[in-house]
Amino acid sequence: MGPTGLIPLGGVLQSMAAWAETTWLHYFATNYKWVWATMETLHFLGMGLLIGTVGVLDLRLIGVAKGLPVESTQQLVPWGIAGFILNTLTGIVFLAGAPYQYLYNFAFQMKVIFMVAAGINVALFYRAGTWPRARRVGAGESVHWAAWLAGAVSLFLWIGVMYWGRMLTFFRPPFVVPPK
């Protein structure tokens, strides 16, 4: 792993970063002291909302609070999606504000990989026949192995997303001047 993470300096990524620094969003994110603090706060609130709601479904799948019929926990998911959207939007502000800090950061690259993996896990859960079977599981019953696995993988990946998010500042590429 080099100083720019998994990706060598240059090419498409570098032109994207250079372009990001010309946008109004970059100006907005870096020229007002309160913007970064507000976005970080919203990012943490969105994180709590996402992990709390999706986490209840995941925990139910792995056998915690089995008194909850599986299908009923699904109603919390739109709130998890709301948290995800909030964090995507605030994340875009960070990205526009300090593109080199993120794009060439090994931890950021891992964070994106974990989020993509979480997306694939969700797609498989709903599209590959796991959910139609799991949703019929009532209070006190256990889900089948595939649904258990989907829940365990989801918990692992989202905790991983938080891990890599926290590691960002410790993997900052050497040529990046810290923001603030």
Add this chain to the structure above:
Amino acid sequence: MPFLASLEHSAFGTWVREAPTIWAYPTVLFLHTVGLAFLVGINVAIDLRILGVASSMPLAPMKKLFPWMWAGFWVNAASGVALLIADATTKLANPVFAVKMVFIALGVVNMAVWKKQLFRDPNELERVPASPRAKRVAIVSLVLWAGATTAGRLMGYLGPVSGLD
């Protein structure tokens, strides 16, 4: 404040702050984040349910989620003490830290006493719409945990800041 300075410069405080290993400051900070997600996140899920979201989901079985919230709390109490020792002179001089502690103390009392009490009365608990008492517990919980999270973030920006996150 020589006591705080000695805490900060103790072997443990120095290790947390300065050890050039991923297992020191980065890992403590990560644990503090995961603990937050479970403590605040599950509280929020229960609060939303009380306030009418996911109304087909029975509330009583969510009692089994309390140990997960407590686990989050204790992980954060321990990691928080480590982060505090590593930066004692700055954090204890920051009024935002005091505000955060007040939010957490009230949040924990609300959870351990009032929310717990709701779960002891299944008849009141499953009322739709929720009883005024249940709604009060949920709204107070949302405000306090959002306040604690916000104050925690803003400690890095307001008041004395050492540069440690």
